[in-house]
Structure formats: C-alpha cells, structure tokens
Amino acid sequence: MIDTHVHLNFEDYIDDLETVILDAEKAGVSHMVVIGIDEGSSRLAIELSKQYPNLFASVGVHPSESENMFEMQATSTQFIEDMLKEDKVVAIGECGIDLYHEDYNLEYQQHVFKNQIELAKTYQKPLIIHSRSGVRECIDMLKPYQGQVKGVFHCFNGSKEEANEILELGFYIGVNGPITFKNAIDAKDIAIHVPIEKLLIETDGPYLSPEPYRGRRNQPANVKYILKTLAQLKNMSEADVDTITTQNAKKLFLLP
Numbered sequence: 740m741i742d743t744h745v746h747l748n749f750e751d752y753i754d755d756l757e758t759v760i761l762d763a764e765k766a767g768v769s770h771m772v773v774i775g776i777d778e779g780s781s782r783l784a785i786e787l788s789k790q791y792p793n794l795f796a797s798v799g800v801h802p803s804e805s806e807n808m809f810e811m812q813a814t815s816t817q818f819i820e821d822m823l824k825e826d827k828v829v830a831i832g833e834c835g836i837d838l839y840h841e842d843y844n845l846e847y848q849q850h851v852f853k854n855q856i857e858l859a860k861t862y863q864k865p866l867i868i869h870s871r872s873g874v875r876e877c878i879d880m881l882k883p884y885q886g887q888v889k890g891v892f893h894c895f896n897g898s899k900e901e902a903n904e905i906l907e908l909g910f911y912i913g914v915n916g917p918i919t920f921k922n923a924i925d926a927k928d929i930a931i932h933v934p935i936e937k938l939l940i941e942t943d944g945p946y947l948s949p950e951p952y953r954g955r956r957n958q959p960a961n962v963k964y965i966l967k968t969l970a971q972l973k974n975m976s977e978a979d980v981d982t983i984t985t986q987n988a989k990k991l992f993l994l995p
C-alpha cells in the first residue's frame with residue numbers, strides 16, 4: 740500500500756511522528772508522499788523525506804495559500820523550481836483551484852496554478868491537484884496541456900462526466916476516507932466508475948479519517964480501510980487492489 744497524499748509535515752504529527760510512521764509500516768504501507776501547501780511546509784516535506792527512507796515529498800502552493808502569497812507580494816513560485824532538484828521530490832502540489840470559501844480570488848489562484856502547470860511540463864513532474872468546488876476550472880486549465888503533463892486529482896468530488904474528462908487528460912483520480920462513509924454515495928459511485936488502473940489511494944491525513952476512525956486524526960496506517968472498502972466496491976480481492984493501486988502510484992511518481 741502507498742499513501743499518496745498525507746501531510747506528515749503538519750503540526751498535528753509533531754509529538755508522535757515516529758510512532759505514526761512505524762504504525763504505517765506495520766499496517767503494510769511501503770511509501771508515503773508528504774504534501775506541501777506552501778514554501779515552509781514543502782521544505783519540511785523534503786527534510787522529512789531525508790530522515791525517513793519511505794517518505795517522499797511533493798512541493799507546491801495550495802490554491803488557498805496562493806492568495807496569501809499575493810497578499811505578501813511574493814508572487815513567485817521560484818522556490819518550487821529550486822526544490823525540484825532534490826532527489827526525493829516526486830511531484831508538484833498540491834495546487835489547483837478551491838472555490839469552496841466565498842471570498843476566493845479566482846484570478847490569483849489561476850495565476851499560481853498556471854505557474855505550477857508550466858513547471859510540471861518543463862520538469863516532467865506529476866501534478867497533485869486540489870480541486871474543491873473547482874473541478875471544472877482545473878480541467879479547463881489543464882486541457883491545453885493534454886499529453887504534456889500528468890498527475891492526480893486528489894480527493895476528487897466531481898461528477899462522472901468530469902471524471903471521464905480527467906481520464907481523457909491522462910490523469911489519475913485519488914480516493915480517500917469518504918468512500919468508507921455510509922452516506923457518501925457520490926464518492927462510492929466514482930470509485931466504482933473509474934477503472935482500477937486509474938485510481939490512487941490516499942488518506943489526506945490529518946483530515947478525512949475513514950470509518951471506523953471518522954472524526955479523529957487521520958494517519959497513513961488508515962489507508963488500509965480505504966483499500967478494504969475499495970476492494971468491496973470493485974468486487975475484487977484486497978490483494979489485487981493493493982497490487983494495482985501500488986503499481987499505479989509507482990508509475991506516476993516514479994517511486995522505487
């Protein structure tokens with residue numbers, strides 16, 4: 740199992756990171772991709788990846804952070820380019836569009852997202868896309884780059900039609916905790932609809948804990964519950980879902 744999206748660089752894990760990583764290993768998690776949301780958290784993701792052999796880093800600017808970036812007039816994403824030279828940086832992100840909160844500034848978000856798409860193209864690194872309430876906007880921005888960039892729509896919550904468009908763009912779709920929630924019919928439907936060869940599993944820890952730990956701090960060991968539910972939804976064995984989703988992640992992020 741690979742946890743393809745987890746924020747072990749957040750202060751939620753400051754007191755017991757070692758235990759969290761050990762528990763993940765015990766649960767059968769072989770690799771974890773630690774996701775940055777701004778310069779500081781991206782730098783920390785790299786530092787952690789140097790300390791722990793099974794951690795890898797993704798560096799980038801989250802859409803909600805991109806607005807802060809403009810406020811601070813630090814409009815450059817130059818730091819990402821510098822960090823891409825580090826050995827264990829396997830992706831750019833999370834980046835994208837987030838229109839969930841009403842006071843968003845779409846223009847800022849688009850500017851910072853576009854910079855990161857360009858970097859992905861130049862350096863041939865996959866993009867980790869955050870698209871809360873902004874799936875349509877993300878797809879529209881990626882269409883001109885079809886065949887030139889790849890990546891994953893993490894924590895996808897769009898429609899089947901949008902999922903189809905994302906698959907046409909050559910991107911993967913990330914599933915997490917909500918597929919284990921009884922009432923999350925849409926999330927389950929998407930997991931059933933998208934071919935297993937195009938799915939990645941993730942926790943998005945510390946957020947979105949799956950059942951039976953819903954509401955508590957999430958952690959990479961919990962990816963097993965997502966795998967288990969996905970196997971049920973797909974009517975496949977857990978071993979097969981594990982093998983295929985692990986291959987998918989290794990292929991996209993070029994993991995050892």
Ligand SMILES: [Zn+2]
Nearest residue numbers: 744774833943
């Ligand atoms: Zn995230």
